[in-house]
């Protein structure tokens with residue numbers, strides 16, 4: 001039965017293709033913008049990837065107004081607000097009429113946060129939560145160099161508040177980028193562990209949104225196909241990084257999963273992963289990868305048929321299995337996928353101290369992601385899941 005009401009958010013224009021970033025100029029001209037302020041990081045600068053992307057502006061009417069290249073692995077409130085040279089002010093002075101984020105989720109989310117202040121003024125923390133931003137911001141172009149975050153098409157930014165060790169969520173349709181450029185050539189240099197962990201983040205988006213209380217049929221279609229593509233390509237992209245076709249498949253799948261969860265939302269796995277990142281700096285993809293099978297096990301009784309469909313999408317024959325048994329096949333397949341990618345399988349291997357689990361459970365209970373989890377979760381239950389994953 002379809003939901004009585006649902007909303008599906010249709011985000012950015014997506015331009016995808018091998019070498020697509022070479023057409024950045026003409027693609028940006030379609031937005032009517034002229035002066036780009038680039039938000040990226042040192043690693044991508046040194047790899048020459050930023051230059052490769054910006055070469056795509058040659059011969060177009062769009063010029064680079066400035067570059068901020070000091071984003072760190074976790075986007076942070078302090079960096080967005082009072083970064084070196086005062087980040088939004090830097091873009092304002094440069095006369096930027098568009099932001100271009102090049103990189104992984106941190107870079108894109110930092111650019112989203114910066115866009116809030118650049119367009120609206122004030123302090124970033126004033127805009128935390130759902131629907132606080134009420135009018136269009138400056139245009140934002142997102143060019144992902146990882147296949148996982150989905151931030152290039154979502155209406156969310158997750159930014160860490162260092163002082164309280166918490167990951168804050170900012171949510172508004174106006175936060176979504178206006179243009180996403182998907183170019184697999186930008187992801188071929190990603191090391192195996194990052195390829196695997198970001199890919200598991202994308203899988204977690206797809207799985208969690210498919211079973212969430214906020215599910216809808218449009219998001220379901222995107223999520224299920226993303227699960228199928230990730231199941232078929234993640235190990236290859238991880239172990240044979242030069243395979244451009246596998247890279248392209250993963251990039252498209254992560255964007256599809258992003259489109260899905262931008263409306264369908266996520267669940268307890270993301271709530272726990274945000275806590276792990278906020279409290280103990282566990283990389284988002286690693287935390288999700290470890291916690292996903294345990295979150296699925298907790299939620300199995302709420303959505304057995306859907307979990308069996310996930311098993312099928314991951315390439316398993318579940319014809320003779322009842323929904324619950326099929327769901328277990330999905331859980332084992334996810335565990336197996338992470339193992340074949342060489343990722344850590346326990347929180348204890350990811351730098352989480354055992355005495356930190358109760359604090360993690362408390363943080364997960366107040367994270368927005370927990371509210372769309374398909375099975376209601378209390379503190380004791382979340383703590384039990386964390387202990388299992390330890």
Ligand SMILES: [Fe+2]
Pocket residue numbers: 149201204205270284288
């Ligand atoms: Fe995520």
